[in-house]
Amino acid sequence: MTETPALPALWPAPLAEAAVHATVTVPGSKSVTNRALVLASLAAEPGWVRRPLRSRDSQLMADALRAMGVGIEETVSSASGGDDAGGEAWRIIPAALHGPATVDVGNAGTVMRFLPPVATLAAGDIRFDGDPRSYERPLGQVITALRTLGARIDDDGRGALPLTVQGGGALEGGVVEIDATNSSQFVSALLLSAPRFNQGVEVRHVGTNLPSMPHIRMTVEMLRAAGAQVDTPEAGGEKDVWRVTPGALLGRDMIVEPDLSNAQPFLAAALITGGTVTVRDWPRRTTQPGDALRRIFTEMGGSCELTDAGLVFTGTGKIHGIDVDLGEVGELTPGIAAVAALADSESVLRGVQHLRLHETDRLAALTREINALGGDVTETADGLHIRPRPLHGGTFHTYDDHRMATAGAVIGLAVDGVLIENVATTAKTLPDFPAMWAELLAGDAAVSGAAVTGGSAGPGAGAGA
Ligand SMILES: O=C(O)C1=C[C@@H](OP(=O)(O)O)[C@@H](O)[C@H](O)C1
Ligand SMILES: C=C(OP(=O)(O)O)C(=O)O
Numbered sequence: 001m002t003e004t005p006a007l008p009a010l011w012p013a014p015l016a017e018a019a020v021h022a023t024v025t026v027p028g029s030k031s032v033t034n035r036a037l038v039l040a041s042l043a044a045e046p047g048w049v050r051r052p053l054r055s056r057d058s059q060l061m062a063d064a065l066r067a068m069g070v071g072i073e074e075t076v077s078s079a080s081g082g083d084d085a086g087g088e089a090w091r092i093i094p095a096a097l098h099g100p101a102t103v104d105v106g107n108a109g110t111v112m113r114f115l116p117p118v119a120t121l122a123a124g125d126i127r128f129d130g131d132p133r134s135y136e137r138p139l140g141q142v143i144t145a146l147r148t149l150g151a152r153i154d155d156d157g158r159g160a161l162p163l164t165v166q167g168g169g170a171l172e173g174g175v176v177e178i179d180a181t182n183s184s185q186f187v188s189a190l191l192l193s194a195p196r197f198n199q200g201v202e203v204r205h206v207g208t209n210l211p212s213m214p215h216i217r218m219t220v221e222m223l224r225a226a227g228a229q230v231d232t233p234e235a236g237g238e239k240d241v242w243r244v245t246p247g248a249l250l251g252r253d254m255i256v257e258p259d260l261s262n263a264q265p266f267l268a269a270a271l272i273t274g275g276t277v278t279v280r281d282w283p284r285r286t287t288q289p290g291d292a293l294r295r296i297f298t299e300m301g302g303s304c305e306l307t308d309a310g311l312v313f314t315g316t317g318k319i320h321g322i323d324v325d326l327g328e329v330g331e332l333t334p335g336i337a338a339v340a341a342l343a344d345s346e347s348v349l350r351g352v353q354h355l356r357l358h359e360t361d362r363l364a365a366l367t368r369e370i371n372a373l374g375g376d377v378t379e380t381a382d383g384l385h386i387r388p389r390p391l392h393g394g395t396f397h398t399y400d401d402h403r404m405a406t407a408g409a410v411i412g413l414a415v416d417g418v419l420i421e422n423v424a425t426t427a428k429t430l431p432d433f434p435a436m437w438a439e440l441l442a443g444d445a446a447v448s449g450a451a452v453t454g455g456s457a458g459p460g461a462g463a464g465a
Contacts, residue, residue, distance in 0.1 A: 007434055010395060011423035013412025014441040019275035019317070022440050023310070024266045026279060027449035028053035028256035029288060030429045031218060034061045034110040036254045038118060038192050039226045040092035041070040047251030050089040053259060056428045057108040062090070064115055067101040068122050070094060094251070099124025099167055107131040107359055107400060107428070112161060113142055113185040117193035120151040122167035129162045133400065136160065138357055141186045145176045149190075149197065173197025173246070181207035182354050187242065188219040194244035195228045205240040211327050211354050216242075218287035226252055257283050260290025262430045264335040265406040266447070267293055267313045269440060271302045272342060272413050274317030277440075282311035289329035296324060296332070300339060319343040321388070327351030330358075333384075334407035337366045340386040341375050342414050353382040359428070360399035369396050369408065373415060393417020402428040409437055 033053040038061070040047040052058060062072050071093030099122050105112040112134055119126035140159020147153060150172035155163035173194060180186040187203055187210075194201035210216075220230050220242070227250040231243040263279045270277035283291075284306065294304050297313065301320045304313040321343040326333050330352045340347035355362040363384060367377045373394050376387040393416055396408035405426045412418035426433035432449040439447045 007424045010419040010421055011434065013396075013409045013418040013420050014438065015416050016269065016273045016413040016441060018443075019273045020269045020277060020440055020443075021275050022266075022445055022447050023278040023280060024263065024436070024440070025281075025446075025448040026258040026260075026263045026266070027055070027430065027432065029259040030055065030057050031110065031215060031288070032222070032256045033058045034108075034114065035188075035192065035219060035222050036256060037061050037065060037072070037090075037092065038114050039222060039249060040251065040254070041065045041094055042118065042121075042193060042196050042249050043092075043094050043226065043251045044248040045251035046091065046093045048089050048091055048253045050253065050255045051087050052090050052256055053429065054088070055431050056106055057110060060104060060106045060108050060111050061115075064103040064105075064111060065118075067103060068097045068099070068119065068126060070097070092251075097122035097167070099126045102127045102129065105130035105134050105161065107133045107137075109137065109183065109185050109358075112137065112139060113183065113189040114192055116142055116153070116163070116165050117146060117171075117189050119165035119167050120146055120171040121169065121193065121196050122165075123169035125164050125166055127162065127164045131400070133359065134161045138182045141178050141180065141182070142189055145178045145186070145190055146171075148176045149173050149201065171197045173199040173201050175202040175204065177204045177206045179207035180205050181209045181211075182357055184210060184212035184215050187216050191219050191223060191230065191242055191244055195223070195247050195249050197246060200244045200246040202241065202243045209327070210240065211330055211352075212289065213328050214287050214289045221287055225254070226250055257281070257286060257288065259429065260286065260288045260293065261331050263290060263311075264293055264332060265410050265433075265437070266440065267297055267302075268335055268339050268410045269413055270313045271297050271300060271315035271319060271339060272317070272410070274315050276312065276314045278310045278312045280310040282306060289331060292329045293332065296322065296336060297339075299324075300343065321345035321347040321386070323348045323350075325351040326383070330355055331403065334362060334366060334401075334403040335410060337370065337377070337384055337386060338407040338410040341370050341377070341388055341391065341411060343388050346388070347384075347386040348380075349383040349386070350380070351382055359401035360404065362401065362404070365397070365399050365401065365404055366407070369404070370411070372396075373411065373418065391415045393419070395419045395421055397421045398423070398425050400425050402426045402430065406430070406433060409433075
């Protein structure tokens with residue numbers, strides 16, 4: 001990470017005076033990095049996580065795994081295996097997991113959901129605590145499921161943090177029903193640790209709705225890349241049922257893809273200003289939900305081409321409204337809402353009722369903040385109805401939500417005088433955002449997050465030897 005100068009409490013979002021033209025290097029994916037760290041920590045041998053995201057969420061994940069005994073050495077490596085994989089690399093050295101330990105989850109969904117199952121494999125007590133918002137984000141389905149699978153957990157009965165997993169050094173595992181309507185992370189959490197459960201796991205989702213399917217596919221593909229056997233509905237299995245067979249995980253060499261959801265504001269800048277932004281190393285095949293931006297932002301008025309240089313995205317400055325179900329790609333909603341507020345027609349964003357349980361209630365926050373700038377947004381039962389209006393400057397509150405901050409910056413491209421309150425909250429997944437955004441607007445041809453990226457990657461992470 002570069003040294004970031006102190007950021008003002010109210011950060012003036014730069015107005016775009018001209019069309020932006022830039023090539024952007026986006027740091028690694030949060031979702032891939034945090035899965036890779038868990039899988040490598042549970043492996044039977046050391047492995048590598050290359051080009052990891054270095055941000056608050058990934059640092060919390062690494063620190064938590066270290067607290068349970070895992071060795072994580074942060075190194076800068078030379079290229080390995082002839083695929084230009086040099087750069088920052090974390091060497092993961094698995095160990096017998098143990099307590100007592102305390103895990104700070106911050107407000108990271110991946111840490112608060114993925115690690116309690118890991119903690120059941122530790123010998124000793126692992127206490128989980130986090131930011132005030134972590135006490136409100138749902139976890140009850142994971143707690144109950146782990147108890148069904150044999151775990152002992154002390155909590156206050158609210159189905160949320162804080163809690164203590166009384167790790168027994170092993171977990172029986174088996175069949176469990178879970179309602180993952182509120183978060184796909186409940187399913188991913190149980191699957192990721194399951195190769196280490198005595199009986200593996202069969203997870204049966206029994207709810208009406210299951211959001212963020214690409215993130216479950218990411219979990220499955222990364223498990224398989226680490227040597228696990230996983231049966232899925234897509235592979236001819238029963239609907240909403242996943243099965244993981246017990247077995248050793250391999251120490252792999254995983255290359256983290258750029259975070260396509262964090263590429264969103266930069267693509268939006270091209271769309272809004274009628275410029276061209278190339279996002280380097282856009283994977284040709286990926287499970288990241290951000291890949292859907294190629295389709296969504298094209299429908300909203302841009303055009304794109306996947307080239308050897310990356311994704312080349314061009315806007316005309318004309319933005320169209322959209323009627324779209326974002327249930328599979330919920331984390332893109334704040335950025336799409338920001339663009340929709342500047343469009344030439346109305347938008348309806350559907351299928352994202354679970355966003356009320358994210359970093360903040362994103363449906364309420366987007367409605368309040370866009371309307372405070374003169375917009376006309378209403379909440380629906382499952383999303384937002386956005387009627388574009390001429391907007392004016394003012395304070396855009398972020399509620400400790402990184403994607404609220406980047407959404408406000410996107411609006412600020414076209415609206416003079418937008419002040420983002422606590423832009424530093426972008427450190428959750430993109431600590432370099434304010435500097436990258438300033439570079440983009442200063443007309444720099446090459447905009448880069450501090451993390452080194454480049455080279456090819458597979459379904460989320462490339463797996464080598
Ligand atoms: O598994 C993951 O890495 C994620 C899953 C999604 O969570 P939900 O299913 O709770 O939306 C997504 O929104 C979040 O940013 C990351
Ligand atoms: C919902 C998000 O994060 P989390 O991993 O904390 O759930 C997000 O990044 O948009």
